Amino acid sequence: MADKQQARNSSVLVIGLGRFGAALAATLDRLGREVLAVERSSELVQQWSGRLPLVEADATNPEALDQLGAEEFPVAVVGVGTSLEASVLITGNLVDLGMPQIWAKAISAEHGRILRRIGAHHVVYPEYDAGQRVAHMVSGKMLDYIEMEDDFTIVKMRPPREMQGFTVKESDIRRKYGITVIGVKPPGEPFEYASPTTRVNADDLIIVSGDTVLLEKFAQRP
Structure with missing residues (x-):
């Protein structure tokens, strides 16, 4: 009984099986979350x-x-984005039901403002976020890029030459550039949290965090 209640408490209602909604629902299902997808297109349902x-x-x-x-679902995701009217109507219906968490996809800043005004708790911009992420990755040594709130960013990248062969303490990256080395991943080995004595080699990957502008400058280091 408790297990059934826990599953219901973690269930997600996904509305719209376009590329965004389908990927979201499939990933949640693969992670073992209880998911129910809702789609009005008979072709997509099939x-x-x-x-x-x-x-x-x-x-x-x-x-x-x-x-x-x-x-009965604690979380709902509105994956409909191409039809502004449908997106707003669905989000409004969920607000009227008193859904505890409503995530909604927006395709523009104006769309996002409308969704927030009618009560969406979280608004996401998949196309914009993906474009921004890729732009950062192609402009330097970044292999992955996650921008959080308040200009705080986490980046996976190749170490610049000045770090190669030195420990985190020896390279003194935090004092020099104002960023923090979170972890190091040697090839073929698991990720490990960085300590002052962690040595960084040329073929390692490093995970660094800090201000977005400072990380951009650091990623340009040779």
Whole structure:
């Protein structure tokens, strides 16, 4: 009984099986989360049938959400982005149901502002975020880039020459550049948290964090 309640408490309602919604639902399902996908396109429902728990329904209709028990889900994700009207209507319906957490996809800043005003708790911009991430990665040694809030960023990159063969303490990166080495991953070995005595080799990967501008400058080091 407790296990069933815990599963329900971690369940996610995903509305819209476009590229974003489908990838999200499939990943959550693979991670063992209880997922229910809602899609009004019979073609997409047929495409994902047997691969995901899903129902064919029009979530712009409040009665459809009532019938599938949407209010029982603690988290809902509105993956509809191409139709502004549908996105707003679905989000509004979820707000009316009192959903504890509503995540909504937006395709523009204006779209995002509307979603927030009607009550979405979190608004995401998948296309913008992906474009920004790739731009940072192609402009230097960055292999992965995650920008958090307040200009705090985490980056995976190759170590610059001045770090190669030296320990974290010896290279003194934090004092020189104002960033922090979080961890090091030697080839073929697991990630390890960095300490002052951790030695960085030329073929290692390093995980560094800090201010976005400072990391950009650091990533340009030869």
